[in-house]
Amino acid sequence: MYNILIGGAAGQGIDTTAAILEKLFKVSGYNVFSVKDFMSRVRGGHNFSLIRFGAEAVYSYSNILDGIVALDDTTVELHKEQLKDEGFILCDSKLITTDERAIKIDMKEMAKKIGNPRVAGSISIGAVLKLFNESLDNARKILPQFIKKEYIAMNVEAMEDGYEFVSARFPRITGTYADHMLISGTNAVAMGAIAAGVKFYSAYPMSPSTGIMESIAAKADEAQIVVEQAEDEIAAVNMAIGASYAGVCAMTGTSGGGFSLMVEALGFAGIAEIPLVVIDVQRPGPATGLPTRTEQSDLDFVRSASQGEFPRMVIALRHINDAFYQTMRAFDIAERYQLPVILLSDQYLGDSLATAVPFECSKIKVARPLSDYTGKYLRYKYTENGISPRLIPGKSDQVVIVDSDEHDESGHITEAADVRTKMVNKRMRKLTGLCEELQEPDFIGDEGFDTLLIGWGSVWGALKEAVNTLSKKNKKKYAALVFGDIFPLPQKLLKEKAAKAKFIINVEQNATGQLGKLIREETQIRFSDSILKYDGRQISGEEIVQRVMGGR
Amino acid sequence: MTDSFCTYETAWCPGCGNFAIIDCLKTALEELGKSPSEVLVAAGIGQAAKTPQYINTNAFCGLHGRSLPAAVAAKIANEKLTVVVNTGDGDSYGEGGNHFIHNIRRNVDISHFVHDNQIYGLTKGQASPTSMQGLITGVQVDGNINEPLNPVLVAIASGAGFVARSFSGRKKHLIEMMKQAINYKGYALVDILQPCVSFNKVNTFGWYNKRVYELSNEYDTADKIAAMNMAMQFGDKIPLGVIYKQEKPVYHRKNKVLSDGIPLVDKKTNPQVVRKLLKAYI
Numbered sequence: 001m002y003n004i005l006i007g008g009a010a011g012q013g014i015d016t017t018a019a020i021l022e023k024l025f026k027v028s029g030y031n032v033f034s035v036k037d038f039m040s041r042v043r044g045g046h047n048f049s050l051i052r053f054g055a056e057a058v059y060s061y062s063n064i065l066d067g068i069v070a071l072d073d074t075t076v077e078l079h080k081e082q083l084k085d086e087g088f089i090l091c092d093s094k095l096i097t098t099d100e101r102a103i104k105i106d107m108k109e110m111a112k113k114i115g116n117p118r119v120a121g122s123i124s125i126g127a128v129l130k131l132f133n134e135s136l137d138n139a140r141k142i143l144p145q146f147i148k149k150e151y152i153a154m155n156v157e158a159m160e161d162g163y164e165f166v167s168a169r170f171p172r173i174t175g176t177y178a179d180h181m182l183i184s185g186t187n188a189v190a191m192g193a194i195a196a197g198v199k200f201y202s203a204y205p206m207s208p209s210t211g212i213m214e215s216i217a218a219k220a221d222e223a224q225i226v227v228e229q230a231e232d233e234i235a236a237v238n239m240a241i242g243a244s245y246a247g248v249c250a251m252t253g254t255s256g257g258g259f260s261l262m263v264e265a266l267g268f269a270g271i272a273e274i275p276l277v278v279i280d281v282q283r284p285g286p287a288t289g290l291p292t293r294t295e296q297s298d299l300d301f302v303r304s305a306s307q308g309e310f311p312r313m314v315i316a317l318r319h320i321n322d323a324f325y326q327t328m329r330a331f332d333i334a335e336r337y338q339l340p341v342i343l344l345s346d347q348y349l350g351d352s353l354a355t356a357v358p359f360e361c362s363k364i365k366v367a368r369p370l371s372d373y374t375g376k377y378l379r380y381k382y383t384e385n386g387i388s389p390r391l392i393p394g395k396s397d398q399v400v401i402v403d404s405d406e407h408d409e410s411g412h413i414t415e416a417a418d419v420r421t422k423m424v425n426k427r428m429r430k431l432t433g434l435c436e437e438l439q440e441p442d443f444i445g446d447e448g449f450d451t452l453l454i455g456w457g458s459v460w461g462a463l464k465e466a467v468n469t470l471s472k473k474n475k476k477k478y479a480a481l482v483f484g485d486i487f488p489l490p491q492k493l494l495k496e497k498a499a500k501a502k503f504i505i506n507v508e509q510n511a512t513g514q515l516g517k518l519i520r521e522e523t524q525i526r527f528s529d530s531i532l533k534y535d536g537r538q539i540s541g542e543e544i545v546q547r548v549m550g551g552r
Numbered sequence: 553m554t555d556s557f558c559t560y561e562t563a564w565c566p567g568c569g570n571f572a573i574i575d576c577l578k579t580a581l582e583e584l585g586k587s588p589s590e591v592l593v594a595a596g597i598g599q600a601a602k603t604p605q606y607i608n609t610n611a612f613c614g615l616h617g618r619s620l621p622a623a624v625a626a627k628i629a630n631e632k633l634t635v636v637v638n639t640g641d642g643d644s645y646g647e648g649g650n651h652f653i654h655n656i657r658r659n660v661d662i663s664h665f666v667h668d669n670q671i672y673g674l675t676k677g678q679a680s681p682t683s684m685q686g687l688i689t690g691v692q693v694d695g696n697i698n699e700p701l702n703p704v705l706v707a708i709a710s711g712a713g714f715v716a717r718s719f720s721g722r723k724k725h726l727i728e729m730m731k732q733a734i735n736y737k738g739y740a741l742v743d744i745l746q747p748c749v750s751f752n753k754v755n756t757f758g759w760y761n762k763r764v765y766e767l768s769n770e771y772d773t774a775d776k777i778a779a780m781n782m783a784m785q786f787g788d789k790i791p792l793g794v795i796y797k798q799e800k801p802v803y804h805r806k807n808k809v810l811s812d813g814i815p816l817v818d819k820k821t822n823p824q825v826v827r828k829l830l831k832a833y834i
Contacts, residue, residue, distance in 0.1 A: 181833040191830060197821035200629060219829055224809050224819045226628055231654035235621040238614065242594075242622030245612060246629035247817040268615050358834060361826045392817065393610035393626070394633045397589050401604075401611040404597070413605055413613075 001054030002132065002170060003062050005079055008071025011043040017069065017121045018049035020139075020146050021128060022353055025053040026182040027138045029175035033058035033461075035538070036351045040207075040291045046074050055175040058354070059319075059461035060541040066170070067131065069124050070095060076102075088169065090127055092120070103127070103166055110161050116151070119158035126162025133172035136163055181356045185323045185349040188356075189253075189279060190215035192327025194223050195361035198277075199248035202228040202239040207291045208347035209253045209281035233258035237265040237278065244274050245402055247392035249331050249366065253279040256298045257287065263305045266340050270310030272402045273380070273388065273427065275334035279327070282346040284536050293536030294348040296457055296509035299518070302342050303487040311337070311386075311430045314487035316344040316457035318442065320354040322484055328364040333437070336367045337430050338390060344486070346509070348538040349458040373398060378409040382422060386429030431488060438490040443497065445471060445479030451548070452501035454494075454527075456483040456515050458538065459507050465541025470548060478548070480507075483515065489522045503528040507544060510534055556588060557581060558608035564599060569720035569746030573667055574603055576723050577638065580730035581609075591634045594623035596648060598674045600640035600667030600746075617647025624660040624803075630817045631804050634734060635662040642672050645681040645701050652703075656710040656739055660803040663733040663740045666703065667720075669748035670755050677751030687754055704795055705783040707741045708776065713800040714740035715779070717792050719764050720747070721757055725792055732794060738802045745790070760790070767793035774798060 006018050018034065026032045030053035039045040050061045065083045070076045070091040080099055083089065089097065093104040105127060107120040129139060139159055147155050183191070190212050193201065203213045217227040226243075230236035233254050240250040254262065259280045269276040280302055284295035296316075303314050313333055317323045323345065330341040373391055377398035381388045388409075393400040401411030406423060408414045442460065445467045455463050463480040470478040481497055483490075498504060504527045506516040511534045516527050531547045533539045557578040564570045581591055591609040595601035597616035604611035610633070614622045619639050627635040637644075644652055644666045670687075672678040677689050679696045682703065686695040707715045714736040718729040726744065733740035745764065747757050771793065772778060779796035804810040809819075 179834060181830070183833040187833070191826070191833075194821070194829065195826045199816050199819065199821075200625065202625065221808050223821070223825050223829065224816075226807060226809055226816060228625070228628070230621065231650050234618060235651055235654070238618040238621040239625035241614075242612065242625035243629040243816075245622070246592075246626035246633065248629045250625070250629075264615055265618065359830055361823055361830070392630075393592055394590055394630055395817075397587075399588050399608060399610045401613075403605075403611070403613040404615055405613060411611065413602070 001052065001056065001058065002066045003050065003052045003064060004067040004069065004128070005048050005050050005065050006069040006071070007046065007048035007075030007079060009044045010038065010041055010047050012071045013121045014047055014049055014071065016146060017125060018051060020125055020142070022051055023142050023145070023182060024129065024134070024138055025051070026180065026355055027142055027178055028134055029178045030054060030173065031056065031058050031175055031177045031355045032182060032353065033061065033355070034353045035061045035348065037537070038292050046078060048075065048079070055173045060465040061538070062540055062542055064542070067128070069128065073097065088131060090124055105162065105165055111158065114154050114157050114161070116154055119155050122155040122158035123162035126159035127166045129159070130163045130166050131169045133168045133170060136160065177355050181358050182353060183320060183356060184351065184353045185317065185320055185345060186211035186351065187215050188320050188323035189317070189327045189343070189345065191359065192324040193251055193331070194219060194225065195324070195359070196328040196331035196364070196366045197249045198225060198251050198331065200226050200228070200240065200243035200250040201252070202230045202236040203253050204230050204233045204236050204258060206255045206258045208283055208350045209255050209258070209279065211350060212253045212279065212281070233261035234265065237262040241265060241269055241274050241276055244276055245393070247395065249335070251277040251279070253281065255281050255283050256285045256301070259298065259302065259305070267306030267308055267310060268404045269340040270306065270312060270427070271308070271406070272404055273338040274402065275338055276340040277330045277334050277343065278340060279343040279345060281350050282344060284534065290536040292347065294346045294509065294538050295534055295536065296346055296459070297511070297514065297534065298344065299456070299486065299514040302344065303518070309424070310427055311339050311434065312487070313339065313341045313434060314344060315341065316484055316486045317349055318457055318460035318482055318484050319349070320356045323349065324359045325363060326484060328366065332364055332366045333434070336387070337434055338387060339430060344457055346458050379411040380407060380409045380423065380426070382409060382426050384429070385433050386426050388426070435488050438488060439485045440490045440493040441481040441483040443479065443481055443493060449479035449500070450477045450502040452497055452504045453478065453480040453507050453544070454504060454515065454519070455480065455507040456486050459509060462539050462541045462544055463507060466544035466548070469541065469545045486515070487518070489518060491523055494519065494525070495523060498525045505529045505531055505548070507531045507539065509539060556608070560606040562606050563602060565750050567749040568599070569669060569748070570600055570603065570667060572720040572723055573638070573665070573726070573744055573746060574606055576726040576730055577603070577636070577665070578607060580727050580734065583727070584731055584734060586634055590632065591636065592623070592626055594619045594626065594635065594637045595639040596643035598640040598643050600638065601643055603638040617643050618651070619643060620648055620651040620655045620664070623662055624655050624658060627660050627662050628803065628810070628816060630815045631661070631810070632815055636734065637662060637664045639666065640673070641666055641668040641670065641680045641682045645703055649681070653706070653710050656707060656712045658803050659713065659738045659800055661737050661739070663730070663742070665730065665733070665742050665744060667746050668703070668743050669746045669752055670700070671748045671752040673748050673751060684754065702783060702786060703741070703743050705780060708779050708783055708796045712741055712796070713738045713798045714794070715796045716742045716794045717745065717790070718742055719745040719760055719792055721761060722764070722792065725766060729794070736797070738800050763788060763790045764792050765789060767791050
């Protein structure tokens with residue numbers, strides 16, 4: 001497995017160079033996993049992409065590097081300590097570094113000869129391909145996906161020049177992933193929503209959730225979806241509720257700060273029993289926090305957000321597959337139970353890119369509301385399972401009355417004590433059915449463990465890698481449980497595994513151990529220790545190993 | 553009036569202007585030949601916002617100030633619905649002020665009937681965005697020091713294509729304004745002057761009656777500058793009628809997905825399209 005870093009200032013073309021390389025490696029058969037680290041600024045600063053690729057599945061990023069593609073001196077300074085002794089630093093000859101591992105290419109001069117200074121990126125791509133013993137065939141094939149027609153010829157020339165300039169260094173690994181997908185968490189969520197039949201997506205741009213809106217908007221014409229950029233998050237969520245009431249699958253997305261604004265409407269969807277899917281792509285808070293970085297600190301908030309009591313579901317996305325299938329499932333559950341479903345993602349998962357088995361959109365069928373009804377229609381009819389018949393306004397002779405006030409079965413305002421109690425009970429009865437549908441957490445590792453690591457959401461990859469490494473080092477004494485469905489909390493597997501564990505450690509990207517708290521609340525299970533990280537950077541598999549082995 | 557839109561017991565004060573407004577709404581809908589199931593009446597929170605509770609149509613009783621985004625999205629989802637927002641001045645211009653401005657820009661084909669009594673009724677008598685300066689209330693104890701918002705002027709300035717003012721004391725006029733607004737293709741505002749008999753002791757029936765007058769047939773509703781001047785007339789004389797009207801492209805015709813006229817709610821997800829989209833990632 002190899003690991004390279006492409007770093008430089010914002011605006012230097014890191015994203016394009018990384019995107020081309022990621023695709024090239026995937027097309028060559030590698031399993032690819034890449035993450036982005038960037039600052040909240042449009043130009044300058046220090047940004048980088050980490051691309052890991054190999055013949056076996058990759059689940060987490062790593063900080064140990066085989067190569068650095070440095071677009072500026074800062075990149076060399078900041079990352080040379082991570083580079084293996086036999087690693088390389090590919091850079092322009094103008095860079096001042098004296099590091100022995102540097103391969104300096106006079107890219108500026110070469111690019112000038114080709115006739116466009118902007119082809120320097122393609123020179124380095126060519127050089128990287130040669131270093132890893134790749135051919136240029138695939139590069140020629142995929143370049144048109146990234147570069148405008150009129151510039152292809154000169155970029156191919158640049159790649160060839162870079163390719164010729166260096167000599168091969170790493171053995172080529174044969175992988176079997178060429179026919180897999182390569183997709184980001186953000187795009188997987190968007191595709192999941194489209195596959196589920198989303199017809200209306202409203203949002204206010206906020207990092208790191210904006211990409212979902214952009215991704216759906218890019219396909220809106222083809223997939224027949226209305227994407228509306230709202231004037232604020234309050235409008236965004238109320239629009240989604242209005243559209244859902246009128247009979248289309250609707251979704252909104254935001255990050256924590258925007259979710260704060262949506263909170264009243266979340267409760268509205270709860271009491272009015274209108275299906276709603278909201279994704280909170282977490283970033284560190286509170287308030288503006290670290291806008292382009294990652295954290296898992298909204299769990300406490302989203303599970304209790306809004307005044308009063310109403311059933312809801314919170315699903316944490318763990319990896320790229322989850323991002324697709326759980327987004328689809330969120331619509332199904334929201335529609336069938338007529339309640340809000342909150343998806344919890346984060347910047348790390350959203351911006352990371354991974355190889356995945358092609359998604360099947362038939363795997364989950366989203367149930368749709370009733371289309372006919374006879375007799376006197378009661379929108380909020382008391383039922384045994386808490387789910388009342390749902391009609392779409394304008395689609396029958398009946399009228400559909402929904403209300404944010406407490407209401408009787410017909411939907412009209414009431415202050416009657418007995419109706420209030422019955423209506424609360426009716427809504428809460430949905431939880432009985434919902435709890436039967438909960439998906440147990442992923443169990444990673446082998447039986448016979450003595451230490452159980454517990455996490456949720458995007459720490460899945462790092463935990464998976466950590467358990468593999470720890471088990472090799474320590475005779476299989478480690479296992480992990482990673483929660484996707486998180487509220488209501490599935491308890492069966494948790495109780496079973498916790499009973500066997502000598503030590504239980506929660507691994508979370510927050511300062512207070514929010515999953516730990518939830519588990520204590522619900523099951524009285526206590527943790528022996530915590531591995532918490534909240535510096536805005538995602539924990540890696542190797543960091544978990546280090547913290548498990550060497551104290552916290 | 554027949555009773556296809558039914559009569560319900562209300563929680564409004566005797567003598568409230570809302571009674572006349574809801575009567576006019578029912579009459580307007582009947583005269584336009586609308587059936588209850590094709591009409592959606594949406595509202596936020598407030599006394600006026602109880603309107604959807606007392607009329608037999610589809611009803612969306614949402615959150616305070618948030619009726620517009622929900623109503624607009626419902627219309628986006630199903631353009632066959634006749635969507636009417638019936639809600640108050642606090643809901644429309646105070647808490648929902650941001651949505652008021654931005655939904656004018658969208659120009660979704662809905663009607664927005666604001667029961668403008670220049671006071672907060674449900675919370676028992678505080679100043680609203682349209683309260684006059686000097687109005688003494690339990691909060692504005694020394695009299696309201698803020699200048700009133702002129703919603704008609706704001707709407708015209710923001711680009712609304714249909715802006716009218718009416719008065720709950722002139723039912724025939726109000727019915728006519730409602731019908732025109734519902735028939736207008738695009739966002740249509742009718743600011744409805746309405747006395748609050750319990751809390752607004754200044755802007756009473758008598759006060760309005762002394763001042764309101766109906767615009768003559770000669771008034772040119774297409775002249776925007778003249779309309780803004782007319783909108784600014786709010787004092788000893790208050791003009792009633794369509795202050796400004798202009799045909800504009802509506803949201804559904806501007807939006808590429810909706811422009812074919814097939815309601816969004818009737819469009820099905822095509823698995824072939826999804827499969828094709830997913831292939832792009834291989």
